[in-house]
Amino acid sequence: xxxxDPKTLLxxxxxxxxxxxxxxxxxGNSIWKQARQNVGLGGLKRVGIDVEEWEVAQLLHDGTCVGxxxxxAIVVDYILWVRGCASCMRSYSLRREFHMESxxxxxxxxxxxxSHWMDYTYYWVPxxxxxxxxxxxxxxxxxxxxxxxxxxxxxxxxxxADKRILENWVDRQKxxxxxxxxxxxxxxxxxxxxxLRLEGYDEKE
Numbered sequence: 317x318x319x320x321d322p323k324t325l326l327x328x329x330x331x332x333x334x335x336x337x338x339x340x341x342x343x344g345n346s347i348w349k350q351a352r353q354n355v356g357l358g359g360l361k362r363v364g365i366d367v368e369e370w371e372v373a374q375l376l377h378d379g380t381c382v383g384x385x386x387x388x389a390i391v392v393d394y395i396l397w398v399r400g401c402a403s404c405m406r407s408y409s410l411r412r413e414f415h416m417e418s419x420x421x422x423x424x425x426x427x428x429x430x431s432h433w434m435d436y437t438y439y440w441v442p443x444x445x446x447x448x449x450x451x452x453x454x455x456x457x458x459x460x461x462x463x464x465x466x467x468x469x470x471x472x473x474x475x476x477a478d479k480r481i482l483e484n485w486v487d488r489q490k491x492x493x494x495x496x497x498x499x500x501x502x503x504x505x506x507x508x509x510x511x512l513r514l515e516g517y518d519e520k521e
Contacts, residue, residue, distance in 0.1 A: 318350040322373035325351050329370065345369045356488075359481055362474040367397060375399060376486070383408055394479040395431040396440040409438040420444055421451040423461060427468035429475040 317325060317339075325348060329339040338344055348369035352358055363369055375397060381389035383404025392399045400408070412425055427447045430437050447468065454460045512521075 317347045319354070320351055321355050322348065322351045322357070323377040326370070326373040326377055340370060348373070355485075357481070357485055360478050362397075362471060362478045365474065366471045371397070376482070393431050393440075394482045395429045395475050396438075396443070397429075397475075398440060408441045410441055410444070411436055411438055419448070421448040423451055423465050424448045427451070427465055429472045 317328070320328075325339060328335045330336065339347060345364070349358070349363075352360065352363075352369075352372060357372065360372065363372060375392070375394075378399070379388050379390075380386070380399070381401040381404050382398050383400050386401050389399050389401045389404075391402055391405045393405075396409075398405075398408075409431075412430075424444055424447050425439065428439050428443050430439050432438075451461065451464065454464060
């Protein structure tokens, strides 16, 4: 498994319960990590802290919408770490100025990575809900709350760094796929020409 790539591992994890248990256990983390390194994604910092190893492959290669489950979801946000259809991305995203007085913990907005679309700042609702529950569980212990907030702010910095890494990697993959298609086309054309020459056609024909 360590010789494979994340996309193949993701497919394997969905093949049978044995593979799934192996790859989704704590012992499977090293396999996913090596697979990331195999394709040039070894520099991610957020993985293992706020994101599971297998979730990297899911974000990059699973086209299923995180909200409704529709396939071919093309909207991807590497800060919020979600892939979804346009409808669910609108439904599950919120702008802070619309929720100044809300059920979220007062510290939640400073603990959750935010994404910038056009001129607006958005937060992911499920993540806001999760962090609010975590903050509420700390009660009124100011020291614990401050420690939690600082740890979450560090995750925000890591999210920004990982976003650049992921976007650059995706761009490189697109260029590589384009080059591979062009090379395949040229190889096919060369093969056709060679066959025609054997049939007696000259270069002009």
